[in-house]
Amino acid sequence: MTDGREQDEAGAEADVEVDCVVVGAGPAGEVAAGRLADHGMETAVVEVERVGGDCSFWACIPSKALLRPGHARHAALRVPGAAQAVTGPLDADAVLAFRDEAVSGYDDSGQVPWLDGKGVRLVRGEGRLVGERVVEVRGSDGGTTRLTARHAVVLATGSAAAVPDVPGLRDAAPWTSRDVTSARRVPERLVVIGAGVVGLEMTQAFTRLGSSVTLLERGDALLPRLEPVAGRLLTEALTEDGVDVRFGADVRRVARDADGTVTVTLADGEVVADEVLVAAGRRPRTDALGLEVVGLEPGLAVPVDDTLRSERAPWLYAIGDVNGRVLLTHQGKYQGGVAADAIVARARGGEPPTTAWADHAAVPQVVVTDPEVAAVGLTAAQARDAGHEVRVLEHDMSTAGSYLHSPAGYRGGAVLVVDAARDVVLGATFVGQDVADLLHSATVAVVGEVPLSRLRHAVPSFPTMSEVWLRLLEEAGV
Numbered sequence: 001m002t003d004g005r006e007q008d009e010a011g012a013e014a015d016v017e018v019d020c021v022v023v024g025a026g027p028a029g030e031v032a033a034g035r036l037a038d039h040g041m042e043t044a045v046v047e048v049e050r051v052g053g054d055c056s057f058w059a060c061i062p063s064k065a066l067l068r069p070g071h072a073r074h075a076a077l078r079v080p081g082a083a084q085a086v087t088g089p090l091d092a093d094a095v096l097a098f099r100d101e102a103v104s105g106y107d108d109s110g111q112v113p114w115l116d117g118k119g120v121r122l123v124r125g126e127g128r129l130v131g132e133r134v135v136e137v138r139g140s141d142g143g144t145t146r147l148t149a150r151h152a153v154v155l156a157t158g159s160a161a162a163v164p165d166v167p168g169l170r171d172a173a174p175w176t177s178r179d180v181t182s183a184r185r186v187p188e189r190l191v192v193i194g195a196g197v198v199g200l201e202m203t204q205a206f207t208r209l210g211s212s213v214t215l216l217e218r219g220d221a222l223l224p225r226l227e228p229v230a231g232r233l234l235t236e237a238l239t240e241d242g243v244d245v246r247f248g249a250d251v252r253r254v255a256r257d258a259d260g261t262v263t264v265t266l267a268d269g270e271v272v273a274d275e276v277l278v279a280a281g282r283r284p285r286t287d288a289l290g291l292e293v294v295g296l297e298p299g300l301a302v303p304v305d306d307t308l309r310s311e312r313a314p315w316l317y318a319i320g321d322v323n324g325r326v327l328l329t330h331q332g333k334y335q336g337g338v339a340a341d342a343i344v345a346r347a348r349g350g351e352p353p354t355t356a357w358a359d360h361a362a363v364p365q366v367v368v369t370d371p372e373v374a375a376v377g378l379t380a381a382q383a384r385d386a387g388h389e390v391r392v393l394e395h396d397m398s399t400a401g402s403y404l405h406s407p408a409g410y411r412g413g414a415v416l417v418v419d420a421a422r423d424v425v426l427g428a429t430f431v432g433q434d435v436a437d438l439l440h441s442a443t444v445a446v447v448g449e450v451p452l453s454r455l456r457h458a459v460p461s462f463p464t465m466s467e468v469w470l471r472l473l474e475e476a477g478v
């Protein structure tokens, strides 16, 4: 099933007809293709780089591998007995080797059998819309294949780092998320432009690997779209790690000298470093995707409705980062499943069985820093803005199960946002070591609209981090 190029005897490309074509085999595209095939749709997936997408090779997986050793070392340092066994810094070479192993040496052959097993046809090359339901694929040898979809084309081409128009920045050969996650050495001095999730995670990973990091954020707080406790505790933690965190940063110019040194000029001074990481947001990968075929502008996101279908063409769907809805792997995979079900239902003359409403109501996200930040649903401010009568429950998390995780003093906090009129949870935020896996309990509570009076019967095990639920419900008086 792999490879998929069909050529006639003279070696010219042949047209191939299938039920559905998915462009991009990242997490979103893989899920959509697999589910379409499960439903009996003959499906082809087009991939220009590696099956598994950015997430597997240049984003989620390598970034988490770079973070994990530092988090494990710090967790040990907080526990008597274990702390005494920590006798030195991280072994940077071993960390980079761990990262290489996590990305399978940048080889996607381990991911292909899953597609094969589903019966999905993999076509290697760059896909581009060239007509109604037609995708042209240009292979690395310059040859082309035309794939015609009987039912639907699904765009799942992801996103790339956006490089702001700062004078000199592009010429300074900055690191992007791809370069930092695949770095082969640890720079002595690193300056990071942008304190979004990429900037925060990579700042901490490289600080703990031994870089001296300056983090430049133009805003006035970290993670401003989350509960304020998240940004506050993370700022404290990064500062304690030795990061120079600067808010209100106005980056005016960047220059790289002949000796490789980078100088970042700010409105109020300059920072000199060995590398500069641009972590200032993303742009959809639609520059050469043929969007003009359906009247959309190349370079922009592909707007879709809640079935992930474009309003421009009833056969066109877009899932994952490329539609700009929520730039997270798990939401892209969720969208892939919803889109596949909608395509199949419509192909059979029916209505989509569901929509991707969780994208609006209950998006879970974990910022994998130390402390971790795990949040789902609405913050108190967002809930008030949406017109809810809000009750906010807070707990500082320095007690309960957290004591065993970090007896030397746990830095953490929890916030539950409750719809006072309906007694249900609208959002939750947990900050602290080892809180990430608490998040799904909150996601279930938000999606299930479970009343607090019912939640008290969900008894958390003693002594686990889940006891934070007990404290929050005590605070609520239920």
Ligand SMILES: Cc1cc2nc3c(=O)[nH]c(=O)nc-3n(C[C@H](O)[C@H](O)[C@H](O)COP(=O)(O)OP(=O)(O)OC[C@H]3O[C@@H](n4cnc5c(N)ncnc54)[C@H](O)[C@@H]3O)c2cc1C
Pocket (backbone or CB within 6 Å): 023, 024, 025, 026, 027, 028, 029, 046, 047, 048, 049, 050, 051, 052, 053, 054, 055, 056, 058, 059, 060, 061, 063, 064, 125, 126, 127, 128, 156, 157, 158, 159, 177, 181, 198, 285, 288, 289, 319, 320, 321, 322, 326, 327, 328, 329, 330, 331, 332, 368
């Ligand atoms: C450093 C970093 C860390 C991250 N960590 C996390 C995390 O921990 N958790 C999380 O949920 N999210 C994380 N994200 C976000 C996550 O990586 C994205 O949301 C996710 O990869 C989106 O999946 P996707 O399938 O839409 O796109 P991608 O993973 O980008 O996959 C798109 C695929 O399409 C292919 N493609 C593009 N154009 C074409 C074309 N014309 N023809 C054929 N193929 C094409 C690409 O080669 C790629 O393989 C992180 C992002 C970054 C940058």
Ligand SMILES: NC(=O)c1ccc[n+]([C@@H]2O[C@H](COP(=O)([O-])OP(=O)(O)OC[C@H]3O[C@@H](n4cnc5c(N)ncnc54)[C@H](O)[C@@H]3O)[C@@H](O)[C@H]2O)c1
Pocket (backbone or CB within 6 Å): 164, 193, 194, 195, 196, 197, 198, 199, 201, 216, 217, 218, 219, 249, 251, 279, 280, 281, 282, 326, 327, 328, 365, 366, 367, 368
């Ligand atoms: N653990 C995770 O789930 C994870 C990890 C990494 C990335 N992601 C996803 O990837 C997406 C992209 O992340 P990102 O961090 O690249 O973008 P982002 O949009 O989240 O953050 C960009 C930050 O850069 C700042 N900025 C922009 N231009 C600047 C400038 N000129 N000077 C100084 N600061 C500037 C912005 O104010 C913002 O704080 C996120 O939306 C996130 O969902 C998720």
